[in-house]
Amino acid sequence: MSRKASPTRNPLLHALPTEQAQARRFGKARTARSTAILEDYVELIADLIESTGEARATDIARRLGVSHPTAINTIARLKREDLATARPYRGIFLTEKGEALARRVRARHRLVLEVLLALGVPRETAEADAEGIEHHVSEGTLKAFSEFLKESRVKKAS
Amino acid sequence: MSRKASPTRNPLLHALPTEQAQARRFGKARTARSTAILEDYVELIADLIESTGEARATDIARRLGVSHPTAINTIARLKREDLATARPYRGIFLTEKGEALARRVRARHRLVLEVLLALGVPRETAEADAEGIEHHVSEGTLKAFSEFLKESRVKKAS
DNA sequence: ACCAATATGTAGCTCAAGCTACAATTGAAG
DNA sequence: CTTCAATTGTAGCTTGAGCTACATATTGGT
Numbered sequence: 001m002s003r004k005a006s007p008t009r010n011p012l013l014h015a016l017p018t019e020q021a022q023a024r025r026f027g028k029a030r031t032a033r034s035t036a037i038l039e040d041y042v043e044l045i046a047d048l049i050e051s052t053g054e055a056r057a058t059d060i061a062r063r064l065g066v067s068h069p070t071a072i073n074t075i076a077r078l079k080r081e082d083l084a085t086a087r088p089y090r091g092i093f094l095t096e097k098g099e100a101l102a103r104r105v106r107a108r109h110r111l112v113l114e115v116l117l118a119l120g121v122p123r124e125t126a127e128a129d130a131e132g133i134e135h136h137v138s139e140g141t142l143k144a145f146s147e148f149l150k151e152s153r154v155k156k157a158s
Numbered sequence: 159m160s161r162k163a164s165p166t167r168n169p170l171l172h173a174l175p176t177e178q179a180q181a182r183r184f185g186k187a188r189t190a191r192s193t194a195i196l197e198d199y200v201e202l203i204a205d206l207i208e209s210t211g212e213a214r215a216t217d218i219a220r221r222l223g224v225s226h227p228t229a230i231n232t233i234a235r236l237k238r239e240d241l242a243t244a245r246p247y248r249g250i251f252l253t254e255k256g257e258a259l260a261r262r263v264r265a266r267h268r269l270v271l272e273v274l275l276a277l278g279v280p281r282e283t284a285e286a287d288a289e290g291i292e293h294h295v296s297e298g299t300l301k302a303f304s305e306f307l308k309e310s311r312v313k314k315a316s
Numbered sequence: 317a318c319c320a321a322t323a324t325g326t327a328g329c330t331c332a333a334g335c336t337a338c339a340a341t342t343g344a345a346g
Numbered sequence: 347c348t349t350c351a352a353t354t355g356t357a358g359c360t361t362g363a364g365c366t367a368c369a370t371a372t373t374g375g376t
Contacts, residue, residue: 015209016205016206016209016221017285019217019220019221021285022221022222022223023220023221023222023223024223024286025285025286025289026198026221026222026223026289027223028286028289028290029194029198029286029289029290030223030363030364032290033191033194033290034332036187036191037332037333040184040187047174048174051173051174056353056354057353057354057355058352058353058354059177062177062181063174063177063180063181063184064180064181064184065180065181065182065184065185066333066334066335067334067335067336068353068354068355069334069335069336069354069355069356069357070333070334070335072354072355072356073332073333073334074332074333077332077333088341088354088355089340089341089342089353089354089355115277116299116302119273119302119303119306120302120305120306121298121299121302122298122302125296125298125299126299127175127179127183128182128183128186128187128296129294129295129296129298129299131183131184131186131187131294132186132187132190132191132293132294133291133294133295135290136287136289136290136291136294137287137291138283138286138287140279140280140283140287141274141279141283141284141287144274144277144278144279144280145277147278148277148278188333188334192362195362195363214323214324215323215324215325216322216323216324224363224364224365225364225365225366226323226324226325227324227325227326227327227364227365227366228363228364228365230324230325230326231362231363231364232362232363235362235363246324246325246371247323247324247325247370247371247372
């Protein structure tokens, strides 16, 4: 095998991105993956507090479909990252930072869901896919999404 | 704290999904996250073989932005899952199963990218976000996406 | 034919996220 | 006020994905 530093051997058809560009993209995706779980928890905690008045570990675990120790471990990580607070046998609360993140995440989630629906994705499919997609939607894409929705609402109104 | 099995305490505003439904969705997202990496590797290997004639471990590592042992470990996982083959110091090849996955993944990737572009997302942003989003786009959503593209092409032609 | 650079492989670590099994605490109902 | 079911917490394991450091193999150039 060649020893040269990966010489792109071929002027090719649908050209690969440069190594650097591609590595940057994959890196972003990796970061998004690792924050996705924190975002899910924060969003869910906010939802639970808003709708039921409290966020309890078991409810979180059940809604995420994981065991309660898993939930507790991740909540510990939330505390480490200063996103949530919890004292033994009391409920879970969001810090200011956590609240701020929750607001951003929920707004993004709603927008992604609306776009999927506007594109004709069936409701249940859209709800499911949005759960995964949302974490990978950057500011730039969000912007385009809300523009698109604005337009498509105008069109519908006419 | 109550001992009752999470009684939804409140007839609420933008109602939470049921526990089961939500757990199902989060479960899907978790599965997607764990297969995302395999998909990335398979897609990249296919691209490398097509454009340079071979897929070498270092190139894969560099393009993913990870160390080469990480790449080698993951390639070992690909072998375990019967997606790729590799003999010591020879390049990496896809099995039939791997090729099939690569075809699906690349088609999905292209479609997601096109949709983002059609929605007005700037190219570089779209390329980056697609890398993360693609893994969470189900068949149903894909179908809607290709319908949408068909329509928007028709409109543009008029 | 050799040597040095590159590529590949191996060892051994960290961390996050999942799990099961068990212990401790709480609080509602009797 | 006791009891007991539910909740919460703890211990200890597995697996995947990342890393660094080191060892071995390959190969192009001299």
